[in-house]
Amino acid sequence: MLFPDVHSAASLTVSPDRVQHFTSDSVSLTCEGNFTEWRVRKFSEDGRLYSDCRRMTGSTCNINTSKSDTAVYWCESGSGEFSSAVNITVQNDGNGPILVSPVHPVTEGASVSLSCSLRTQKILSNVFFYHNDKLIQNDTRGELKISAVSKSDEGFYKCQYSGRESAQSWMSVKVTVSGADSSSSPVWLIVGLVCGVSLIIILLLLLYRCRQSKCKSLFSVSSSSSSSSIDISLSICHR
CATH class of the missing domain: 2.60.40.10 (Immunoglobulins)
Structure with a gap:
């Protein structure tokens, strides 16, 4: 696997944090994540895949750089989790x-x-x-x-x-993508669609019942001027 999943729970930190290095520089590659076993792998310029770091201390690989260390590096945990890959270039001049x-x-x-x-x-x-x-x-x-x-x-x-x-x-x-755009929007879209479909079904059922019952009116409204009140009641449909 040359380019591991960037969404993996594993990560790789390079110190000093730069792509290019001089020969004989001391560079540390540290694997991070909730794992106990680590190895640093690399794919070199000549097309060779290396499985282990020469100087691995715990979760950190220490390199005294030479031209042959120009490669793509990534971390791999004992359980098979991968970090994203990084490039390291060693200056020959x-x-x-x-x-x-x-x-x-x-x-x-x-x-x-x-x-x-x-x-x-x-x-x-x-x-x-x-x-x-x-x-x-x-x-x-x-x-x-x-x-x-x-x-x-x-x-x-x-x-x-x-x-x-x-x-x-x-x-x-x-x-x-912002959290609102990536997570909230699809949720609200689904809720809106469900509510819209439900409302249409309810209206169709009411229309069907009204036609079957031959209702004169769905709602009756009465008002009383003396009591200054308004009574709203749902009429009972008779077959």
Whole structure:
């Protein structure tokens, strides 16, 4: 199962929280959920499926990154629950920059910051940012901020610094539907349909009984001016 169910009760946390890493970085992949047994699986660039982490401590897999660690990772519990998968890319060029972007999808409407980093210098200036190979910003602060993410922001991102480009990473945007729209609306729609059908049936039954009984009137209304009251009674149909 290469891409596990994103709605699973299991989850995977990556620290530091970014897709791209330098070689020899220490990266921790932690499995979370109500399970006691865990293993971290990966599908590498060369098409190989690895079942176990080399350094697994409890629910955490510790990696001292090398180029071969570029892969898709996910957690699997002893009972067969899977987490969603994440991509990890290891930069082979020790002198080039990496793009700092989140490993998990960003929720629509949330804010996100992308930045560019060197192994020896974390904060850079005069950085070029690209979205799907199109230049979108030349930021002197070395940071790309998106205050309210939309589906149109999804795609491949990369940064460029001093003529060197990072690898590109995919940023996914998760579209959510509000609880009222996703749960309440269908319920009220069903209730409305049931009430509407019930009302039609009741009216048809009343019409049928009235025709069978030859009722003169369904309701009789009388009023008394002296007592300033109104009496409403349902007439009795006689066959």
